[in-house]
Amino acid sequence: xxxxxxxxxxxxxxxxxxxxxxxxxxxxxxxxxxxxxxxxxxxxxxxxxxxxxxxxxxxxxxxxxxxxxxxxxxxxxxxxxxxxxxxxxxxxxxxxxxxxxxxxxxxxxxxxxxxxxxxxxxxxxxxxxxxxxxxxxxxxxxxxxxxxxxxxxxxxxxxxxxxxxxxxxxxxxxxxxxxxxxxxxxxxxxxxxxxxxxxxxxxxxxxxxxxxxxxxxxxxxxxxx
Amino acid sequence: xxxxxxxxxxxxxxxxxxxxxxxxxxxxxxxxxxxxxxxxxxxxxxxxxxxxxxxxxxxxxxxxxxxxxxxxxxxxxxxxxxxxxxxxxxxxxxxxxxxxxxxxxxxxxxxxxxxxxxxxxxxxxxxxxxxxxxxxxxxxxxxxxxxxxxxxxxxxxxxxxxxxxxxxxxxxxxxxxxxxxxxxxxxxxxxxxxxxxxxxxxxxxxxxxxxxxxxxxxxxxxxxx
DNA sequence: GTATGCATTATTGTAAACAATGTTGTTCAC
DNA sequence: GTGAACAACATTGTTTACAATAATGCATAC
Numbered sequence: 001x002x003x004x005x006x007x008x009x010x011x012x013x014x015x016x017x018x019x020x021x022x023x024x025x026x027x028x029x030x031x032x033x034x035x036x037x038x039x040x041x042x043x044x045x046x047x048x049x050x051x052x053x054x055x056x057x058x059x060x061x062x063x064x065x066x067x068x069x070x071x072x073x074x075x076x077x078x079x080x081x082x083x084x085x086x087x088x089x090x091x092x093x094x095x096x097x098x099x100x101x102x103x104x105x106x107x108x109x110x111x112x113x114x115x116x117x118x119x120x121x122x123x124x125x126x127x128x129x130x131x132x133x134x135x136x137x138x139x140x141x142x143x144x145x146x147x148x149x150x151x152x153x154x155x156x157x158x159x160x161x162x163x164x165x166x167x168x169x170x171x172x173x174x175x176x177x178x179x180x181x182x183x184x185x186x187x188x189x190x191x192x193x194x195x196x197x198x199x200x201x202x203x204x205x206x207x208x209x210x211x212x213x214x215x216x217x218x219x220x221x222x223x224x225x
Numbered sequence: 226x227x228x229x230x231x232x233x234x235x236x237x238x239x240x241x242x243x244x245x246x247x248x249x250x251x252x253x254x255x256x257x258x259x260x261x262x263x264x265x266x267x268x269x270x271x272x273x274x275x276x277x278x279x280x281x282x283x284x285x286x287x288x289x290x291x292x293x294x295x296x297x298x299x300x301x302x303x304x305x306x307x308x309x310x311x312x313x314x315x316x317x318x319x320x321x322x323x324x325x326x327x328x329x330x331x332x333x334x335x336x337x338x339x340x341x342x343x344x345x346x347x348x349x350x351x352x353x354x355x356x357x358x359x360x361x362x363x364x365x366x367x368x369x370x371x372x373x374x375x376x377x378x379x380x381x382x383x384x385x386x387x388x389x390x391x392x393x394x395x396x397x398x399x400x401x402x403x404x405x406x407x408x409x410x411x412x413x414x415x416x417x418x419x420x421x422x423x424x425x426x427x428x429x430x431x432x433x434x435x436x437x438x439x440x441x442x443x444x445x446x447x448x449x450x
Numbered sequence: 451g452t453a454t455g456c457a458t459t460a461t462t463g464t465a466a467a468c469a470a471t472g473t474t475g476t477t478c479a480c
Numbered sequence: 481g482t483g484a485a486c487a488a489c490a491t492t493g494t495t496t497a498c499a500a501t502a503a504t505g506c507a508t509a510c
Contacts, residue, residue, distance in 0.1 A: 015297055015463065017285075041492070051464055053278075056492090057285050060242075064289040072240060073471045073492055088379040095320040095380075154313040155320075158383055240493070266462070276494055281462090298462055298501045 017057035020050045024058050028067050028078055029167050035080035039068065066165050079165075083221050086166040087214060093162060094210035096155040097143065101190065101206035102199035103150035112149045113195045119145060120191040127180045136174045142187055146194060146206070169217055176220065186212055242282035245275045249283050253292050253303055254392050260305035264293065291390050304390075308446050311391040312439060318387060319435035321380040322368065326415065326431035327424035328375035337374045338420045344370060345416040352405045361399045367412055371419060371431070394442055401445065411437055 024044065027033055044055045059076045062068040069079040081089075104112070119142045126134035143163075147156040163170070173179065186209035193202040249269065252258055269280045284301045287293040294304040306314075329337070344367045351359035372381040388395070398404065411434035418427040 053464060060282050060285050061289050064286050075492065085379060088377055092321060092380050095324050096317060099320050152313055154310060155317050278494060300462065
């Protein structure tokens with residue numbers, strides 16, 4: 001095991017537990033495990049070639065993060081987020097990301113302006129080309145870049161954790177063919193407002209965008225679940 | 226161990242790991258462990274009469290919660306929150322609790338009005354009697370009750386975790402002798418705004434109160450650390 | 451007197467065995 | 481044929497022992 005470990009990706013200075021936590025988190029967020037799917041320790045041991053201790057530590061960590069739920073003596077499973085909670089998450093994101101957008105508008109420098117405008121350009125092109133995957137990636141980049149520029153730590157951390165929790169709703173929403181018709185102008189307004197160094201406008205643009213996400217999520221999933 | 230466990234407080238249906246997590250969290254928040262104090266597993270095993278596995282699970286959970294930090298092969302210690310982060314936490318609380326206050330104003334019923342007004346009364350009396358401890362408790366009760374009435378889950382969870390992280394700043398701030406002169410009217414306005422079922426006013430009252438907490442925290446700790 | 455290398459110790463990381471619990475399937479009585 | 485008791489199995493919870501790592505103190509060379 002020790003020799004084998006040396007040959008593994010990130011075994012340098014990273015414990016097995018952290019490695020398993022990271023990979024399991026990624027697998028859940030990527031949708032490789034369905035909601036409510038059981039996470040049997042033995043299976044995970046084989047899957048990640050790790051010890052039981054590492055697997056248990058990972059499950060404990062992801063339970064605190066809200067990605068996994070455990071029932072005593074019955075094991076762990078992928079936590080299913082229902083529509084009500086998904087909508088609450090969007091509300092919280094609206095409150096926190098609008099705050100970060102305002103801070104970003106106050107602090108942005110030339111490099112930040114260039115990066116944001118570049119993301120905006122990628123979005124335009126992705127929509128023109130009908131490339132949903134590229135648009136989704138640029139969407140992630142935009143939200144992340146705004147939070148990076150804000151210089152904050154606490155709010156982005158919270159947002160990151162919450163985004164992981166309802167990744168499923170976001171993905172399925174983003175797959176809607178004409179969703180960009182609504183969201184592209186909102187995204188571009190966020191870019192312009194932050195680059196204009198107008199905190200009030202930036203905050204409002206971000207809030208408006210996430211309100212739109214809220215409504216689209218609610219309307220789309222109301223029946224279908 | 227098994228026989229002994231039966232005689233323990235909450236051993237019914239609660240794993241050792243959960244018990245240790247809960248008690249260690251409480252001890253840290255209560256200030257029984259100083260910031261940056263080392264948390265040696267052996268010591269915690271004796272202190273809580275638990276297995277090493279339980280102690281390790283507890284440390285892992287509290288690390289994710291942000292109360293503990295771990296360094297590989299060097300152990301765990303109580304995480305120290307610096308002033309910048311404490312102020313960020315107050316900002317995030319302002320964003321989330323004002324949201325909850327608005328929701329509470331929309332949803333409150335007669336029972337909620339009675340409970341909020343009762344807390345307001347306790348606050349008035351505590352200030353009159355100069356009872357700082359009673360006032361601090363009522364403060365906690367008020368913020369909690371507003372979040373309970375809001376019916377939300379996500380935002381209150383986040384706030385709870387963040388409040389635990391900078392308990393030290395809150396406590397020392399609350400000990401300021403004439404702090405209630407500023408905060409009591411703010412608290413009473415929150416009560417009245419929520420009871421008046423005015424979401425906009427409630428949101429603004431909560432935001433104003435936490436802005437005041439922000440400024441008081443910044444000014445008081447700016448030099449002293 | 452200081453610095454460097456080595457041995458010792460303290461502490462955490464990992465693995466494996468054991469115990470307790472819940473689940474499932476089967477048998478037997480009615 | 482149905483329901484209850486029971487037994488076999490699967491899975492997690494707990495404990496113990498062992499390995500790896502970093503900190504500490506000491507001896508020795510310069």
